Amino acid sequence: MRWRTVLPQHCVLLVTCLLISLEAVPIDIDKTKVQGEPHVEGAKIETPDTGLYYDEYLKQVIDVLETDKHFREKLQTADIEEIKSGKLSKELDLVSHHVRTRLDELKRQEVARLRMLIKAKMDSFQDTGIDHQALLKQFEHLNHQNPDTFESKDLDMLIKAATSDLENYDKTRHDEFKKYEMMKEHERREYLKTLNEEKRREEESKYEEMKKKHGDHPKVNHPGSKDQLKEVWEESDGLDPNDFNPKTFFKLHDVNNDGFLDEQELEALFTKELEKVYDPKNEEDDMVEMEEERLRMREHVMNEIDVNKDRLVTLHEFLKATEKKEFLEPDSWETLDQQQVFTEEELKEFETHILQQENELLKKAEDLQQQKEELQKQHDQLQAQKQELQQVVQQMEQRKLQQGSPLSGPAGELKFQPNQHGIEWKYYFSCLAYNTPANTSQNDVCFFCNSVTLLIYI
Numbered sequence: 001m002r003w004r005t006v007l008p009q010h011c012v013l014l015v016t017c018l019l020i021s022l023e024a025v026p027i028d029i030d031k032t033k034v035q036g037e038p039h040v041e042g043a044k045i046e047t048p049d050t051g052l053y054y055d056e057y058l059k060q061v062i063d064v065l066e067t068d069k070h071f072r073e074k075l076q077t078a079d080i081e082e083i084k085s086g087k088l089s090k091e092l093d094l095v096s097h098h099v100r101t102r103l104d105e106l107k108r109q110e111v112a113r114l115r116m117l118i119k120a121k122m123d124s125f126q127d128t129g130i131d132h133q134a135l136l137k138q139f140e141h142l143n144h145q146n147p148d149t150f151e152s153k154d155l156d157m158l159i160k161a162a163t164s165d166l167e168n169y170d171k172t173r174h175d176e177f178k179k180y181e182m183m184k185e186h187e188r189r190e191y192l193k194t195l196n197e198e199k200r201r202e203e204e205s206k207y208e209e210m211k212k213k214h215g216d217h218p219k220v221n222h223p224g225s226k227d228q229l230k231e232v233w234e235e236s237d238g239l240d241p242n243d244f245n246p247k248t249f250f251k252l253h254d255v256n257n258d259g260f261l262d263e264q265e266l267e268a269l270f271t272k273e274l275e276k277v278y279d280p281k282n283e284e285d286d287m288v289e290m291e292e293e294r295l296r297m298r299e300h301v302m303n304e305i306d307v308n309k310d311r312l313v314t315l316h317e318f319l320k321a322t323e324k325k326e327f328l329e330p331d332s333w334e335t336l337d338q339q340q341v342f343t344e345e346e347l348k349e350f351e352t353h354i355l356q357q358e359n360e361l362l363k364k365a366e367d368l369q370q371q372k373e374e375l376q377k378q379h380d381q382l383q384a385q386k387q388e389l390q391q392v393v394q395q396m397e398q399r400k401l402q403q404g405s406p407l408s409g410p411a412g413e414l415k416f417q418p419n420q421h422g423i424e425w426k427y428y429f430s431c432l433a434y435n436t437p438a439n440t441s442q443n444d445v446c447f448f449c450n451s452v453t454l455l456i457y458i
Helices: 012-013 056-065 068-078 080-085 087-093 097-124 132-137 152-167 169-193 197-215 226-236 244-251 262-270 269-275 287-305 314-320 344-402
Strands: 004-006 022-024 427-433 453-457
Touching: 056 068, 056 097, 056 152, 068 087, 068 262, 087 152, 152 169, 169 197, 169 287, 169 344, 226 244, 226 269, 244 314, 262 287, 287 314
Parallel strands: none
Antiparallel strands: 004 022, 427 453
């Protein structure tokens, strides 16, 4: 029997087993029923994007660590708690010099990248106040006090930061969805305020009709139940429902053959259920709500099946779940339209926050308008001064021409009249801004201060 190396994905095992290469035994399935892709020895399993802002750095560090035989062996024998606690990070001191050098270079590149991003962020918030704590949070996945070398502390911080961030990822998505729903309701109510009584009643009636239409859909099976999985087996996989086999089902939907059902593979199982409720062609169906429903289904199944909470479902965990009573006789599943996403108090608080933001934006707009008007006023004044000075220069040039040309001598040479007053005329261009000779050779603009200049005769 051949063993194959796999790289588990996502969250703790995306962090921990993103570091661990587990050994998984291939599962025998009925090849007459399921046509799988032939296994390619040594084929690299592509790791999905974690959504973290340091995702690329995380993956590069893992790839480099996997090249060290000693570290790889330690990872294979370590458990989840050892990795999360940082105990395994101390093994970094024993890796080869080549690996440490490569890790040092990766860290320097990441520090440079973050510094560039933070500088850009500080520039964008110039004169508007900067949240320095938020900026420092960008460095939580590495030791920024030592920007040159990758130490065991860096590995420890990277594991803990990624674990924490990924555990909070779903919560962040739920919060964003709640804001989305509250904004929808806020805009609907604001629109109703602009209508007369008759139009308002029509809109309210249409709104209730759309809600009713959206709620009129076939029964949604409980996610992870036998009925739900058999429906996927029959309709998506095209197999006989009477031949349903959990072990074969697991292998069939382990798309990348890594021995786990990760979050993406689980979410794909709920597509058929979601299609009962949501149709992109229907006005009453919101696809953002569909993705929130998918997330809720995946979280529920993970909570029921994922015993060690590593956000990956093993074959053993999957088969154990199919032996439970809930697998055969689950409770009914409540969809989003049957639940209250937010309360009236939360909506009022949200609207208050929006009003504050609108007032801040209005004040900024007024300040910018005042600055624009002031700059325009200064521009007009400078233009007026420039025109006046140009008129003065033209008058002086006309006066010189009116004085006439010098007389010619017998041979046609120029004959200058003696200066009757003994005055030697000199001139320079004066800068109006400082009333000093300007660094220019033309009566236009001073090179130093960009002010209008005046031709002065002395």
